[in-house]
Amino acid sequence: MSDREWLSRISDRELMQRIQLDDAEAFAVLYDRLAPRALRLARAICVDPDRACDATQDGFVSIWRGRAQYQAHTADVPAWVLSIVRHRALDSLRRNARHDRHRDQLDDAIDVVPSPDDVERTVVADADAQHLRTLLVDLPVAQREVIALAYFGQLSHTEISTLLTLPLGTVKGRMRLGMRRLREHLTA
Template identity: 30%
Template sequence: MVDSSFDYHAALSACAQGDPAALQRLYAQEAPRMLALANIMLGDQTAAQNAVHDAFVLVWKNAGSYDSRTGSARAWIYSIMRYRTLSMLRRSLAPASSAPVTPSVLPAYEDGAAGVAAALQQQPDGSRKPVLMAFYNGMNYSDIAARLGCSVAELRNRVRSCLRALRECEPA
């Protein structure tokens, strides 16, 4: 469970100042969830561990570049991990699979993401699956359309419809 009192912004600021204890606290707070997400994306525990390790190295090195105007500190940390994981997938460092990984049951989310996850779960499979393929596998419209056997235009409409429904569930 996420500690709602944890101050991600302060932890990143302390990391930017070279405080290794801040990185340890941040790691203890988020590594288990990041590992679970990386494992879903990569389908390999060792590759997932490497992705999370690399992400925290990048967080340490780049903490000073975090800008709170662009989003939450926690989202910034996860974006680093996600891009690192997608990079590993693209370079084929992770084991390749014939079918993209799209979980049938989404991981349990906390904070404001719970409503979005629930809304995504309610979307028709034809709309939900392409969104998950893009997020978890980093696939583009052409690749997803080819896998699903539909046109790119039809796929774009499905994704737009799903994202519109997700936007409606966001808190005001």
């Protein structure tokens, strides 16, 4: 078994311990494991695919440079990675806010070539994600953020609350308001 295969079988926490010991191969495995999820989150926040890719890349560069600061007792690895990418995406959004409403939406890039059995499911899921991204643009940033973390980041309300350091009720309220606005767009 190669080092890469062995590393791909260990937990995120164990990977992070190896990364903190300057193990670049462990970092590559962590990137492979979490980058697709981080990119979906960044795309939901930035909307523009190029900016989302840049934010994701900046986030992972920051993770490598700041690997010594990770503390396992404060956050699990995926939440820590997503929070860093989220901050980079929000920074990009703030820097380019005036351009966000004027950019055309691009189709999602498919991360993996689907098997023939999954083609229809992949196309439907991709179309749904793109449609949601289009609707998210019109939401206030606070509502867009919690919905993006839940839908694209696959985080629970509690995880979002911890990540954003907001009360759980605030997260649920923003989610409820955002979902109501999305429903209004869908029924209009």
